[in-house]
Amino acid sequence: MTTENKSGGFLEQVGLCLSVLFYVLFAWHQWWSGVSPRLIRGSAERDAIHHAHLSIGATLFVILVLMLAMWLFRPGASILERLKGAFSTVTHTAISLFFIFMTFAMLCGLAQAWAKGEETPFLGVFKLPHFLDWSWNTAGYNHSAFSNIASALFLGIVFVYLFTHLRRYVKPGVAVAILLIVHLLVNLPKPPSLHPIAAFGTYVLIPSYYLIALALYSWAKHRRLVYWPVFAVFIGFFMYLPYFAFKVLPPWHQKAAAETVLVESTETLVAARPQAEIFATPEALASAKDEATWCTQCHNATESDTHLLGPNLVGVFNRQAGTVEGYGRYSEAMIKKGLEGVFWTRANLSEFLLHGQEFIPGNLMNQQSDLSDPEKRNQVIDYLEYISSK
Known part of the structure; x- marks a missing residue:
């Protein structure tokens, strides 16, 4: 051989x-x-x-x-x-x-x-x-x-x-x-x-x-x-x-982040409560965080400039729709809704989490969890307010 x-x-x-x-x-x-x-x-x-x-x-x-x-x-x-x-x-x-x-x-x-x-x-x-x-x-x-x-x-x-x-x-x-x-x-x-x-x-x-x-x-x-x-x-x-x-969206269809255009809210904005007032006990915070688990499949929920598939959720409470700096995947429908004066108030967050496509037809968020229960939905919104509060 x-x-x-x-x-x-x-x-x-x-x-x-x-x-x-x-x-x-x-x-x-x-x-x-x-x-x-x-x-x-x-x-x-x-x-x-x-x-x-x-x-x-x-x-x-x-x-x-x-x-x-x-x-x-x-x-x-x-x-x-x-x-x-x-x-x-x-x-x-x-x-x-x-x-x-x-x-x-x-x-x-x-x-x-x-x-x-x-x-x-x-x-x-x-x-x-x-x-x-x-x-x-x-x-x-x-x-x-x-x-x-x-x-x-x-x-x-x-x-x-x-x-x-x-x-x-x-x-x-x-x-x-x-x-x-x-x-x-x-x-x-x-x-x-x-x-x-x-x-x-x-x-x-x-x-x-x-x-x-x-x-x-x-x-x-x-x-x-x-x-x-x-x-x-x-x-x-x-x-x-x-x-x-x-x-x-595939990477080859994504666009560079558009320049953010800020407008005035069509509704009166109620400032986020201090964190200590949102959750009375650590157990209440942990329960709300657990309810928001599905959100963190696609969104970063910590203080950071980075985004995942969806925009970073820190600061989302009272934020104008479609206006996170450095995020380039917003749908035209989401940006248009923001330019119409829609901000993420408690009422708008509740409507979006319950009827996303009806509230903003054509948006890209694929709702993965059932938040039809008002108590669970409010827990998620409380958590979004908590991570947005100063």
């Missing part, structure tokens, strides 16, 4: 080990991604899962870089020939696109963490150096979009793999039925129940692209004129999925 063959064989074995480790960690990573949003933001359990998510993501990124290096430098065919092979069939194309989008998803995830000053330890120990300086919004949107593409490709690949093995024992139609039933059983809602958008993805979207993946594999294995347009539409859909689902 030549030295080149020995080297190639060794690299192939190392690559296989890395692949197995990658898929195990990826499955674990997906599990944490699904569990974390169901937990209370700021809780010790959620923080622990969040740090595990960052660590696993950093580890996946390093493994991906190693796998890419081995793929590039392994003896044998030229890089051009390998690229042709990587996209020669629908299966190879799906696998190649999965690794490409996973790499970019991990890159954006790292950038998102670094934008908030968080650590990204490889294997939970070795901290990756900060080498990207992207905004939290840009990195976060792309991380979501790329991760969804990679996850969908991965599920489609696994579905086809299981189908090809199962059909050895049962008819193709029975194999498909068994796999879909297993999917539905595994994803039965668990308390707390799935958000309607997540439920639509789990019970409609995922089974749909299972069937699309199977159709491409069974009929269009080598028909590039068929599977390339399908992949293009698929990728385009997922690139805009965060906008369709949560009204989060």
